[in-house]
Amino acid sequence: MSELPPSRLTHLQRLEAESIHIMRExxxxxxxxxxxxxxxxxxxxxxxxxxxAFFPSPPPFPLLHVDTTWKFKAMYALREKAAQxxxxxxxxxxxxxxxxxxxxxxxxxxxxxxxxxxxxxxxALDKYGFDAAxxxxxxxxxxxxxxxxxxxxxxxxxxxxPKNQRPELWNLYNAKKAKGESLRVFPMSNWTxxxxxxxxxxxxxxxxxxxxxxxxxxxxxxxxxxxxxDERFPLRxxxxxxxxxxxxxxxxxYPLTGAVESEATNLSEVIQEMxxxxxxxxxxxxxxxxxxxxxxxxxxxxxx
Amino acid sequence: xxxxxxxxxxxxxxxxxxxxxxLELHQHKSMLRFITCGSVDDGKSxxxxxxxxxxxxIFEDQLASLEADSKKLGTQGQxxxxxLLVDGLAAEREQGITIDVAYRFFATEKRKFIVADTPGHExxxxxxxxxxxxxxxAVILIDARQGxxxxxxxxxxxxxxxxxxxxxxxxxxxxxxxxxxxxxxEIVSQYRDFADGLGMKAFTAIPLSGLAxxxxxxxxxxxxxxxxxxxxxxxxxxxxxxxxxxxxxxxMPVQWVNRPNLDFRGFSGLIATGRVAPGDAIRVxxxxxxxxxxxxxxxxxxxxxxxxxxxxxxxSVTLTLDTEIDCSRGDIIATADNPPAVADRFEATLxxxxxxxxLPGRSYEMKIGTQTVAASVQTPKYQVNVNTMEHLAxxxxxxxxxxxxxxxxxxxxxxxxxxxxxxxxxxxxxDKMSNATVAAGLLHFSLRxxxxxxxxxxxxxxxxxxxxxxxxxxxxxxxxxxxxxxxTIANELEKILHTMNRHTFLLDxxxxxxxxxxxxxxxxxxxxxxxRRIGEVSKLMVDAxxxxxxxFISPFRAERDxxxxxxxEGEFIEIFVDTPLEVAEQRDVxxxxxxxxxxxxxxxxxxxxxxxxxxxxxxxxxxxxxSAQEAAQHIVNQLFGL
Numbered sequence: 001m002s003e004l005p006p007s008r009l010t011h012l013q014r015l016e017a018e019s020i021h022i023m024r025e026x027x028x029x030x031x032x033x034x035x036x037x038x039x040x041x042x043x044x045x046x047x048x049x050x051x052x053a054f055f056p057s058p059p060p061f062p063l064l065h066v067d068t069t070w071k072f073k074a075m076y077a078l079r080e081k082a083a084q085x086x087x088x089x090x091x092x093x094x095x096x097x098x099x100x101x102x103x104x105x106x107x108x109x110x111x112x113x114x115x116x117x118x119x120x121x122x123x124a125l126d127k128y129g130f131d132a133a134x135x136x137x138x139x140x141x142x143x144x145x146x147x148x149x150x151x152x153x154x155x156x157x158x159x160x161x162p163k164n165q166r167p168e169l170w171n172l173y174n175a176k177k178a179k180g181e182s183l184r185v186f187p188m189s190n191w192t193x194x195x196x197x198x199x200x201x202x203x204x205x206x207x208x209x210x211x212x213x214x215x216x217x218x219x220x221x222x223x224x225x226x227x228x229x230d231e232r233f234p235l236r237x238x239x240x241x242x243x244x245x246x247x248x249x250x251x252x253x254y255p256l257t258g259a260v261e262s263e264a265t266n267l268s269e270v271i272q273e274m275x276x277x278x279x280x281x282x283x284x285x286x287x288x289x290x291x292x293x294x295x296x297x298x299x300x301x302x303x304x
Numbered sequence: 305x306x307x308x309x310x311x312x313x314x315x316x317x318x319x320x321x322x323x324x325x326x327l328e329l330h331q332h333k334s335m336l337r338f339i340t341c342g343s344v345d346d347g348k349s350x351x352x353x354x355x356x357x358x359x360x361x362i363f364e365d366q367l368a369s370l371e372a373d374s375k376k377l378g379t380q381g382q383x384x385x386x387x388l389l390v391d392g393l394a395a396e397r398e399q400g401i402t403i404d405v406a407y408r409f410f411a412t413e414k415r416k417f418i419v420a421d422t423p424g425h426e427x428x429x430x431x432x433x434x435x436x437x438x439x440x441x442a443v444i445l446i447d448a449r450q451g452x453x454x455x456x457x458x459x460x461x462x463x464x465x466x467x468x469x470x471x472x473x474x475x476x477x478x479x480x481x482x483x484x485x486x487x488x489x490e491i492v493s494q495y496r497d498f499a500d501g502l503g504m505k506a507f508t509a510i511p512l513s514g515l516a517x518x519x520x521x522x523x524x525x526x527x528x529x530x531x532x533x534x535x536x537x538x539x540x541x542x543x544x545x546x547x548x549x550x551x552x553x554x555x556m557p558v559q560w561v562n563r564p565n566l567d568f569r570g571f572s573g574l575i576a577t578g579r580v581a582p583g584d585a586i587r588v589x590x591x592x593x594x595x596x597x598x599x600x601x602x603x604x605x606x607x608x609x610x611x612x613x614x615x616x617x618x619x620s621v622t623l624t625l626d627t628e629i630d631c632s633r634g635d636i637i638a639t640a641d642n643p644p645a646v647a648d649r650f651e652a653t654l655x656x657x658x659x660x661x662x663l664p665g666r667s668y669e670m671k672i673g674t675q676t677v678a679a680s681v682q683t684p685k686y687q688v689n690v691n692t693m694e695h696l697a698x699x700x701x702x703x704x705x706x707x708x709x710x711x712x713x714x715x716x717x718x719x720x721x722x723x724x725x726x727x728x729x730x731x732x733x734x735d736k737m738s739n740a741t742v743a744a745g746l747l748h749f750s751l752r753x754x755x756x757x758x759x760x761x762x763x764x765x766x767x768x769x770x771x772x773x774x775x776x777x778x779x780x781x782x783x784x785x786x787x788x789x790x791x792t793i794a795n796e797l798e799k800i801l802h803t804m805n806r807h808t809f810l811l812d813x814x815x816x817x818x819x820x821x822x823x824x825x826x827x828x829x830x831x832x833x834x835x836r837r838i839g840e841v842s843k844l845m846v847d848a849x850x851x852x853x854x855x856f857i858s859p860f861r862a863e864r865d866x867x868x869x870x871x872x873e874g875e876f877i878e879i880f881v882d883t884p885l886e887v888a889e890q891r892d893v894x895x896x897x898x899x900x901x902x903x904x905x906x907x908x909x910x911x912x913x914x915x916x917x918x919x920x921x922x923x924x925x926x927x928x929x930x931s932a933q934e935a936a937q938h939i940v941n942q943l944f945g946l
Binding site for chain 2: 007008009010011012013014015016017018020021024025027028051052053054055056057058085139140146147165166167168169170171172174176177178189190192194195198201202203204268269271272275276
């Protein structure tokens with residue numbers, strides 16, 4: 001991006017500069033920060049910004065993947081590679097209780113997200129004693145996120161109180177907290193989905209190939225197109241995996257993530273589809289379908 | 305503003321035809337942040353909803369849920385209620401008001417926009433200030449039927465106070481006054497009088513209708529008499545603050561020192577103002593050391609090092625210098641011939657943001673740029689009535705109050721007046737106990753007093769005083785409830801120390817209030833000032849080499865910590881005289897508890913005024929279990945390791 005004349009900064013240059021500033025504030029003020037890494041496109045963009053922020057040093061914090069064991073295989077493959085290239089330690093946490101009880105998205109519905117993700121995240125933060133965790137969430141994703149602070153303060157039991165957030169003025173971020181309390185930090189708050197895609201294209205950032213269309217085995221279920229990523233996928237009576245040219249707009253646990261039929265095999269085409277599309281990004285995720293304020297409830301309980 | 309062509313998505317066809325050409329076009333967008341001020345009644349949310357809708361930021365599924373919500377909760381009958389799109393949190397939707405700052409995003413082919421949508425009511429002044437702090441432009445909405453209201457004045461005052469250069473007076477709901485030019489002209493003329501009084505140099509007035517879409521994205525045939533730009537083309541063309549900031553002298557607050565190995569030492573930060581290039585002469589403030597920029601380092605796409613020829617305000621960079629000089633977080637790297645000023649006493653405007661009111665004299669943490677220092681605020685000079693701009697006398701600032709104060713910091717800081725430089729003149733105050741952000745501040749100027757009164761260096765220093773007395777000077781600070789036994793124990797302790805040939809002095813709460821502090825009462829603010837003065841007096845006596853015994857209720861942790869910070873480390877010993885309230889009240893040596901219980905004595909600690917016990921006292925004595933003599937001996941044992 002630096003080949004553009006610096007005197008007229010583009011919106012992406014401004015967004016990148018702001019994100020870098022936020023990350024450095026945490027590096028300077030927090031005792032033990034960590035970057036949550038979900039292997040998705042937002043994580044990829046955030047990791048790239050982190051590398052830039054601290055160059056030539058590697059980012060001075062580890063990456064943490066809260067693993068549900070139900071991610072796509074292609075995501076696990078990129079995870080190790082990305083951490084290694086960034087020169088960062090990769091921590092993987094799997095909720096042992098969820099593991100012992102065999103919690104899975106097919107039999108346990110909402111409990112799956114609750115146990116693996118929400119509980120798993122809290123466990124991991126407590127286990128390592130992290131006092132600040134970067135997340136790739138953006139304000140344009142969903143209504144309750146629009147009011148989220150960049151530095152989101154959490155009580156010792158990880159709860160978010162929407163009525164008791166600190167005012168954030170100028171670019172002065174207050175990172176002070178009592179022992180046991182922690183911060184969730186969202187350096188990409190002001191980016192939109194299009195900004196993320198354009199940045200990935202301009203900076204040539206590697207992302208999981210599932211974002212690009214390819215023929216993949218799928219079944220149609222409850223109005224969603226699901227990919228049969230491994231043998232754990234229990235087929236219902238009358239279901240046979242069918243090859244379709246699909247891609248994903250967002251990546252989570254494969255049994256919960258709906259695919260879209262697509263022919264877009266490169267970034268330009270993906271962006272083109274995104275611009276011409278008529279449904280918003282989170283539509284593909286089962287978690288948001290309940291009540292329109294469900295994300296707000298999940299956040300109060302400690303979901304990222 | 306001559307262009308009156310439809311501004312957005314002329315190139316929409318390009319998305320389908322030639323996506324790469326479209327993306328190329330959209331990579332060069334700039335970014336404008338603006339704030340919308342007004343209440344629900346002014347149609348603010350409707351206008352924002354309209355901007356999002358017209359720039360295709362609403363997807364079909366959102367539209368479907370919006371239609372469902374409109375029927376259930378909406379105020380527009382069967383029409384789509386755009387306001388519902390913008391009012392976020394569940395609680396707000398039920399109450400039908402916006403209570404926080406919500407950020408919205410949309411883009412045209414020229415710019416990306418970040419809208420801070422803030423509530424209009426007076427009790428949300430702090431939210432509006434928050435949104436305004438990062439805005440380049442403010443859209444002040446008024447209802448054409450209502451004209452200029454009290455809240456219009458308040459919003460304009462706040463936007464102007466926060467230094468927003470571009471003010472748009474959006475005269476909304478023109479459809480409801482039959483698009484009448486005379487009505488619009490009347491409002492503009494009234495507003496101009498008001499703006500002049502405020503010192504606002506310019507504003508742009510636009511007649512529009514958010515509901516009907518007139519003059520929002522393009523000029524409306526319904527108001528052919530209006531010759532200016534529609535709202536969106538105006539937003540696309542105003543000058544950005546970040547670009548204006550490039551004209552100022554270079555300054556970059558250092559956030560983080562980048563030291564991967566012994567061969568590289570870089571200083572990372574966000575450039576606040578100006579431009580910088582290798583070879584430029586710089587000065588590090590406040591230390592005043594000079595050096596030269598060696599390189600501007602960043603990472604190229606492929607992960608290798610890239611050096612920039614120049615960087616400007618708004619960029620996050622890492623700078624290396626030609627020489628090894630002392631520079632760390634909190635310092636500012638600035639142009640050598642025009643660095644920011646340095647001072648420790650200021651006049652400032654404060655906007656109070658916390659439920660707990662300002663306590664003049666209390667030590668707060670001040671965050672200005674990347675500098676963090678302890679600061680205390682004097683009793684405000686005045687408070688501003690945000691509706692009438694009148695100056696009111698006040699002793700404190702409560703939630704949402706705006707006032708002008710004198711503020712002093714424990715060490716010198718680099719700064720610029722806010723009016724000249726937003727980045728170097730803005731600060732927040734943080735409560736040291738709750739860690740809450742309690743105030744936003746704008747520095748006006750430094751007060752000469754600090755510059756002119758230099759500390760008088762004396763030849764016989766504190767060490768010389770202490771050596772002559774053959775003792776380590778100390779401040780023994782007794783804290784506890786009234787009637788806990790502080791004075792009695794201090795008195796016993798002084799007797800023991802006297803027999804040990806120690807040079808001592810006992811400062812007692814009641815005695816000091818007869819003289820030095822006889823002008824102070826027992827309000828929270830007076831209690832803080834009481835302790836500040838006693839702290840200063842104790843410090844002078846400790847400097848004189850004495851062991852000072854100070855016995856004061858000193859109910860607040862913040863003030864005890866303030867006194868601790870006045871002294872060199874290890875010289876402040878906090879002694880907690882730990883007596884339960886029931887025991888102290890039972891003793892009631894001075895009969896004060898009885899009076900307080902009878903309501904004859906107000907603000908009595910333990911009864912109707914709080915006592916914050918020390919969390920980690922240096923010495924604790926329990927007078928329910930020890931006599932005064934035993935307690936005094938216990939303290940001696942602790943102090944001298946007997």
